[in-house]
Amino acid sequence: MILNALGIALSQLRRNVARSALTSLGILIGVAAVIVMVGLGRSATASIEGDLKSMGSDLLFLAPGGQQQHGPPTGSSQAFSLADVEAVERQVAHVRAVAPLTSASVTAVAGDRSWDTTAQGSTAAILDVQGWTLAEGRSFTSGEERAGSAVCLLGDTVKRELFGSGSALDTHVRARTLTCTVIGVLGPKGENTMGMDQDDFVLLPLSTVQRRLLGTDDVSMILVQVDGEAHMDAVSRDLDALMRQRRHVASDDAIDFHVMDTREFSSFISSIMQVLTLFLAAVAGVSLLVGGIGIMNIMLVSVTERTREIGIRLAIGALEQDVLTQFLVESMVLSAFGGILGVLLGLAGSWGGARLLGVPFVFDPLVVAGAVVFSALVGVAFGFWPARRAARMKPIDALRYE
Amino acid sequence: MIALHDVHRHYGQGESEVRALDGIDLDVPAGDFLCLMGPSGSGKSTALNILGCLDVPTSGSYRFRGVEVATLDNRERALLRRHYLGFVFQGFNLLPRTSALENVALPLVYQGVPARERARRAAQALEEVGIADRAHHEPNELSGGQQQRVAIARALVTAPDVLLADEPTGNLDTPRSHDILGLLTRLNRERGLTILMVTHEAEMAAYARRVVRFRDGRVESLVENGHGGDA
Numbered sequence: 001m002i003l004n005a006l007g008i009a010l011s012q013l014r015r016n017v018a019r020s021a022l023t024s025l026g027i028l029i030g031v032a033a034v035i036v037m038v039g040l041g042r043s044a045t046a047s048i049e050g051d052l053k054s055m056g057s058d059l060l061f062l063a064p065g066g067q068q069q070h071g072p073p074t075g076s077s078q079a080f081s082l083a084d085v086e087a088v089e090r091q092v093a094h095v096r097a098v099a100p101l102t103s104a105s106v107t108a109v110a111g112d113r114s115w116d117t118t119a120q121g122s123t124a125a126i127l128d129v130q131g132w133t134l135a136e137g138r139s140f141t142s143g144e145e146r147a148g149s150a151v152c153l154l155g156d157t158v159k160r161e162l163f164g165s166g167s168a169l170d171t172h173v174r175a176r177t178l179t180c181t182v183i184g185v186l187g188p189k190g191e192n193t194m195g196m197d198q199d200d201f202v203l204l205p206l207s208t209v210q211r212r213l214l215g216t217d218d219v220s221m222i223l224v225q226v227d228g229e230a231h232m233d234a235v236s237r238d239l240d241a242l243m244r245q246r247r248h249v250a251s252d253d254a255i256d257f258h259v260m261d262t263r264e265f266s267s268f269i270s271s272i273m274q275v276l277t278l279f280l281a282a283v284a285g286v287s288l289l290v291g292g293i294g295i296m297n298i299m300l301v302s303v304t305e306r307t308r309e310i311g312i313r314l315a316i317g318a319l320e321q322d323v324l325t326q327f328l329v330e331s332m333v334l335s336a337f338g339g340i341l342g343v344l345l346g347l348a349g350s351w352g353g354a355r356l357l358g359v360p361f362v363f364d365p366l367v368v369a370g371a372v373v374f375s376a377l378v379g380v381a382f383g384f385w386p387a388r389r390a391a392r393m394k395p396i397d398a399l400r401y402e
Numbered sequence: 403m404i405a406l407h408d409v410h411r412h413y414g415q416g417e418s419e420v421r422a423l424d425g426i427d428l429d430v431p432a433g434d435f436l437c438l439m440g441p442s443g444s445g446k447s448t449a450l451n452i453l454g455c456l457d458v459p460t461s462g463s464y465r466f467r468g469v470e471v472a473t474l475d476n477r478e479r480a481l482l483r484r485h486y487l488g489f490v491f492q493g494f495n496l497l498p499r500t501s502a503l504e505n506v507a508l509p510l511v512y513q514g515v516p517a518r519e520r521a522r523r524a525a526q527a528l529e530e531v532g533i534a535d536r537a538h539h540e541p542n543e544l545s546g547g548q549q550q551r552v553a554i555a556r557a558l559v560t561a562p563d564v565l566l567a568d569e570p571t572g573n574l575d576t577p578r579s580h581d582i583l584g585l586l587t588r589l590n591r592e593r594g595l596t597i598l599m600v601t602h603e604a605e606m607a608a609y610a611r612r613v614v615r616f617r618d619g620r621v622e623s624l625v626e627n628g629h630g631g632d633a
Contacts, residue, residue, distance in 0.1 A: 004511050008511075011500075015499050308495065309497055309498075311495075312495045312496075312497065312508075313508070313512075314480065315454075315456060315483065315489050315495075316483065316484070316488075316489065316508060316509040316512065316556070316557075317480060317481070317483045317484025317485070317509055317512045317513070317560075318480065318484075318512050319477055319480045319481070319512075320476060320477070320480070321477075322512060395456045396451050396456045396457055399456075399491065399495065
C-alpha cells in the first residue's frame with residue numbers, strides 16, 4: 001500500500017512539476033541553511049581547537065593574579081621570579097621543561113627600517129615548550145642566558161619586516177637602548193584562529209629583557225610542559241601547592257596566582273562555539289519552518305483542487321486511511337526531496353564556506369541524517385492537517401464539488 | 403439481494419427539515435435492471451446514494467446481501483463499495499491527466515491487486531466495453547461517449563455485484579445514449595449484473611426491466627417493462 005501510495009504521489013507531483021519544485025525549494029533552502037550554519041560552526045570550533053592543541057595539550061600556564069570563577073584575574077599581584085622557575089624545575093615531578101616568560105613592547109630597528117613588536121625574554125627551553133623551529137642560526141647558550149648577553153632570535157614577521165628576503169644572521173637589531181646580535185631566525189607559525197600573528201616577536205634571554213629593557217627581576221608567566229597528558233592534574237595540583245607555599249598564601253581568598261590548563265581554555269571556547277552554532281542553527285531553522293508552512297499551503301490548495309478526485313477514490317473503495325496516506329506521502333515526498341537536495345547544497349555550501357574562511361571542513365553524517373529525517377517530519381507534520389481534511393470528506397459531497 | 407424497508411433520509415432539523423426520502427420500501431433481486439425515475443427533488447438520487455453505500459438512511463433498514471448497511475461504519479461501507487459495487491456518474495468522473503487504462507485499474511489499486519494483474523484486467527475491461535484501442539488516451543482526448551465507456555469499464559473491472567449509474571447518459575447525445583444503454587443491457591443479460599440506474603429520460607428507462615417512480619420522497623409506482631429486459 002505504501003508503495004502504491006508512493007506511485008500515486010509521484011505521478012501526482014509529476015503533473016505539477018513547477019509547483020512541486022517551488023514547494024520543495026522552501027525546504028531545500030531551510031535544510032541547506034541549517035547544514036551550512038551547523039557545518040561552519042563545527043569548522044570554526046575545530047579550527048580553534050586545533051590551534052589550542054598546537055599550543056600544546058601538555059602545557060600549564062602559571063600566571064600571577066587570582067582567578068575568579070568568571071571575569072578577569074584579580075588585581076595587581078606580585079610577579080614571579082627566576083627562583084620560582086628554578087623551584088618548579090626542582091620540586092615538581094613529571095615536568096619535562098619549564099620556560100619563564102616576560103615581555104616588553106619595543107620598536108626594533110635595523111639599518112633604516114623599524115618595526116613595532118614585542119621583546120620576549122625566556123630561555124632556550126621555550127622553543128621546545130611552544131614548538132618553535134629554527135629556520136636558521138642557533139638558540140641561546142646557558143652562558144648567554146646567565147650573562148644576559150645581547151643576543152636575539154627573530155620571529156619570522158620581524159625578520160621579514162626588517163630584512164626582507166636578505167639574511168639577518170650576525171647583524172644587529174636595536175631595541176630601546178639595547179643593541180643585540182641576531183643569532184637565529186624562527187620558522188613561521190602563521191596566524192592563529194583569532195587572526196593574531198604568532199611570528200611577531202623578538203626572543204631574547206630572560207635576564208637580558210629583565211635587566212636591560214625592564215630593569216626588574218620579574219617573570220610575568222611560567223610555562224610548564226608536563227611529560228604526558230595523564231599527569232596534567234597531578235602537576236597542576238603540585239604547582240598550586242608549591243606556589244601557595246612560596247607566596248605564603250594563607251587562605252583560598254588570598255590566592256594571588258593561577259594555574260591555567262589549555263584544556264580548560266579549549267573547553268571554554270568550545271562551549272561558546274556550541275552556543276553560537278546552536279543559535280545560528282535556530283535562525284536557519286526558522287527558514288525550515290517557513291518551508292514547512294509552504295508545504296502545508298500547497299497541500300491545502302491541492303486538496304481543495306482535487307476534491308472531486310478524492311470523491312471518486314472514496315466512491316470506488318478507497319478508505320479514509322488510503323486517502324490520508326496518499327496525501328501524507330505526497331507531502332513527505334515533497335519535503336524529503338527538498339531535504340535531500342538541501343543536504344547536497346548545504347554540504348557544498350559549508351565546504352565552500354570553510355575554504356573561504358580557511359577553516360577545516362567538518363563532515364558530520366549525524367547532522368545530514370538529522371536534517372533529512374527532520375525534513376521528512378516537516379512533511380508529515382505540515383501535511384497531516386490537509387491530508388486529514390481530504391480523508392474526512394464525505395464521498396457524495398466531494399463528488400458534487402465543482 | 404437488496405431490500406429497503408421504511409427508509410427515511412432527512413436533512414436539516416426542525417422547521418427547515420427536508421424529507422428527501424420519506425419511507426421507502428424496495429426489493430431488488432439479483433440480476434435486475436431497475437430504473438429510478440422522478441422529477442428533481444423526488445428522492446431518486448438520494449435513494450441511489452443510499453443504495454450505493456455513499457450515504458446512510460436517517461432511519462429504516464437497508465439490507466445488502468443480508469447485511470444491515472445502516473449499522474456499518476465508514477470503513478465497512480467503503481469496503482462494501484470496494485468489493486461489491488461499481489459506480490458510473492453523469493459527469494464520467496475520470497481522473498484527469500491519467501490514461502484510460504490507469505483510470506480503469508484504479509479500483510484494483512485499492513484491492514491490493516499487483517500492478518501486472520491490474521493492467522491485464524483493466525485492458526480486459528476496456529475490451530469488454532469496446533474501447534480497447536483508446537487505452538492510452540487521457541480523458542480530454544476522448545469523446546463523451548468514450549469517456550463514459552471508460553467509466554463503465556472502471557466500474558466493471560472489480561467484477562461487482564451491482565452497478566449504480568447516476569444519469570449515465572445525462573451528458574451524451576441520443577445516439578451515444580442508446581449505445582451506452584445497449585452496453586448496460588448486454589452486461590445485465592450476459593453477466594447477470596444487477597444495475598440500478600437513475601434517469602429522467604423515458605427513452606432510456608425503456609431499456610430497464612423495471613421502473614420505479616419517485617415523488618416527494620416516496621415510491622409512486624413500480625412498473626415492470628413488458629419486454630422483461632428484452633428491449
